[in-house]
Amino acid sequence: MMEFGFMAFAKTALNWIGLIFVLGLTLLLIAIVITYIIDKTQKKHAVRRNFPVIGRFRYWFEHLGEFFRQYFFTLDREEMPFNRAERSWAYRAAKNVSRTLAFGSTRNLTPTGTVMFLNDQFPTLEENAVESEALLIGPYCPKPYLAPSFFNISGMSYGALSKVAVQALAKGAAKAGCWINTGEGGLSPHHLSGGGDVVFQIGTAKYGVRNDDGTLSDEKLIEVCSHDQVKMVELKLAQGAKPGKGGILPGRKVTEEIAQIRHIPAGEDSISPNGHPEIDNVSDLLDMINHIRDLTGKPVGFKTVIGTDAFLFDLCEEIHKRGIKSAPDFITIDSADGGSGAAPQPLFDYVGLTIKESLPLVLSVLQKQGLRDRVKVICSGKMINPSGVAWALAMGADFALSARGFMFALGCIQALQCNKNTCPTGVTTHDPDLQKGLVVPDKAERVYHYHKNLVKAVGVIAHSCGVTEPRGLKRHHVRVVTETGLSTPLDKIHPYQESSIPTKKI
Known part of the structure; x- marks a missing residue:
């Protein structure tokens, strides 16, 4: 009886499976027919009209290519904006695993512009090595900042980044002893959650410190800077990915919390003005810097992408008229190849100078104008590996920053989904399901290790x-390959400058 019952059950199950299969096949055929008719009759897409149904696979493969090309179709040194070799070093540094390689470098040392550091025949022994000293920013401020690290986290807004990403960065930065820049999206509780140093950035929309008409609110600024963790204020004129264009945060990423922090409507595109309405010239810029410094008592500087040195000479001339105390406490130079969650491609690709040109230009002007000791120089732009940071310090920068390097430390896979709220690693999305993949304590440790190992490698x-x-x-510790295929000393390409204007020592 039991055997008979089992056979009857099996027969019934097979019948149902067969029925479901036939039904599914029928529905699939109906769907194909409907799709064929839609594709054949629509007039917007030539590929779908000429190749109905199968033409749709083009868009699917194109989408998948964003994720898989870096694994299967590109060489270690050829992908942009960061190749596999660059990302791999950042990942290994963040995971605190071995960063040694075997059998020789895969880097081509002959292209024009290749940087090479000159080893000494008598290198510094480990027992003679020292750590970089903390550097004072804002000597004339009531509350100057003694910055402990030469390598710090560049501006990334809460909004462009997820809540968990900001929390992990804040906690990791606090443990590493470096600062985190808020980006133009305002100061959030997540920036303060780590207990470490914070640089508050004021963008053109004045997010977090704005009046209803978009002007600067002195009361809100004083409140933000009342936090002891907020060490400096950075006035953003322009950023690398989009000089001459304000920040862009799609409405789907403007949550209720972000809207409250920024003082803007929720769910609507957040587009900053392309400049500060109250700043039309260097005089206005210094007025704003000194106004913020007087209100907060903290060091104030500005961030920009360099396009011409005329602006710098005009700025220095105005500083000399007003006196050395009126100068910005720092200038942050962003490279034209900087990163962003959303930017117009023409600005991404064609506008502004890269850090290789702009950093020496700024340093040269400040030195000639006798302001180099007064104004600290900070730079950012694709410096995710030790060589880039070491080059910046050799050139004369006081500090180097990275945004995307620390995104890699958080687990970013360069999926290029930052502006779509679909980031698969939870770094730049506000989708709660995708954010679950980013575990704050674990990623905070990776941020700490990435910073520690990069600083250590620059020391090496x-x-x-x-x-x-x-x-x-x-x-003079660096040579650069020229178009001849031979290298020339960096100090010949960018000679050391002498001050042409006598100034009193600080």
Whole structure:
């Protein structure tokens, strides 16, 4: 009886499976027929009209290509904006695993512009190596900032980044002893959650410190800067990905919390003005800087992308008229190849100078104008590996920043989905399901290790060049390959400058 019952059950189950299969096949055929008719009759897409049904696979493959090309179709050194070799170093540094390689470098050392550091025959021994000293910013401020690290987290807004990403960055930065820049999206509780140093950025829309008409609210600014963690204020004129264009945050990423922090409507596109309405010239810029400094008592500087040195000479001339105390406490130079969650491609690709040109230009002007000691120089732009940071310090920068390097430390896979709220690793999305993949305590540790290992690796380069600490690197420690295929000293390409204007020592 039991055997008979089992056979009857099996027969019934098979019948149902067969029925479901036939039904599913029928529905599939109906769907194909309907899709065929739709594709054949529509007039917007030539591929679908000429190749109905199968033409749709083009869009699917195109989408998948964003995720898989870096694994299967590109070489270690050819992908943009960051190739596999660059990302791999950042991942290994964040995971605190071995960063050594075997059998030789895959980097081509002959292209024009290739940077090479000059090793000393008597390198610095480990027992003679020292850590870089903390650097004072804002000597004339009531509350100057003694910045402990030469490598810090560049501006990334809460909004462009997810809540969990900001929390992980804040906690990791606090443990590493570096600052985190809020980006133009305002100060959030998540920036403060780590307990570390914060640089508050004021963008053109004045998010977080704005009146209803978009002007700066002194009361809100004082409130933001009342937090002891907020060490400096950065006035953003322009950023690398979109000089001459304000920040862009799609409405689907403007949550209720973000809207409250920024003082804007929820669910609507958040597009900043392309400039500060109250700043038309260098005089206005210094007025704003000194106004913010007087209100907060903290160091104030500005961030920009360099397009011409005329602006810098005009700025220095105005500073000399007003006196050295009126100068910005720092200038942050962003490279034209900087990153962003959303930017117009023409600005991404064609506008502004890269850091390789703009950093030496700014340093040269400040030195000639006798303001180099007064104004600290900070730079950012694709510096996710030790070589880029070491080059910046050798050129003369006081600090180097990275945004995307720390995104890689959080687990970013360069899926290029930052502006779509669909980031598969939870770094730039506000989708709660996708954010679950980013575990704050684990990623905070990776942020800490990435910072620690990069700083250590810059030290390794410095010691190989015979200096005791990273800021000891100078231009004569670097050579650059020219169009002849041979290298030339960096200090010949960008000679050291002498001050042409006598100034009192600080």
